[in-house]
Amino acid sequence: MQIEDTALSGVKILTPQRFGDHRGFFSESWNKARMDAAGLHYDFVQDNHSLSATVGTVRGLHFQSPPHAQAKLVRCGKGQLFDVAVDIRKGSPTYGKWVGVDLSFENGRQLMIPAGFLHGFVTREPDTEIIYKCTDYYAPECDGAVRFDDPDIGIDWGLEGEALLSAKDDAAPFLKDFDSPFTWEGAA
């Protein structure tokens, strides 16, 4: 398992080893002991899987508030997507900053996103599937979103046309009108 840091503390790119042979490949997509040994201590309780039919589908930017905040380990099951995390830990030196990573079935990469970040993605191929592990259960009363195209965040989604959004995401607030429930542990 290759583990890379990103510009945002706590957000990591994981690339599991693939053992290829004449049948295809085998890969451990998650191994708790190996993650713990690497200092990544997460207890996942729910796996999610969604399909987006159309290129340019955007889901996000989402979070769940405490006490049901979720860390997520994200990968692409089929197709290709651009996955984004945004720091919303109040007091963090990188508050409002984002990182984006290309995740595809082909490259096998995963993005580890701790609680305290928004998560979203755009699909780059038809019928793209995303699969992610979460450290807390779905709690709709704690579900929240920020606009994917917030100019203060300024994510370059690489969209060629209009994004395909859910009604909920289309009505999401801007970051400036949003009171984050998260604080940065390193804040004074």
Ligand SMILES: Cc1cn([C@H]2C[C@H](O)[C@@H](COP(=O)(O)OP(=O)(O)O[C@H]3O[C@@H](C)C(=O)[C@@H](O)[C@H]3O)O2)c(=O)[nH]c1=O
């Ligand atoms: C997220 C979620 C949704 N649902 C239901 C609620 C609703 O009827 C339907 C679709 O929900 P949504 O529109 O919220 O799905 P979606 O827009 O795909 O939401 C997801 O987006 C990505 C970016 C994330 O990071 C996830 O945590 C989650 O917020 O699925 C569950 O039953 N369990 C879940 O964990």
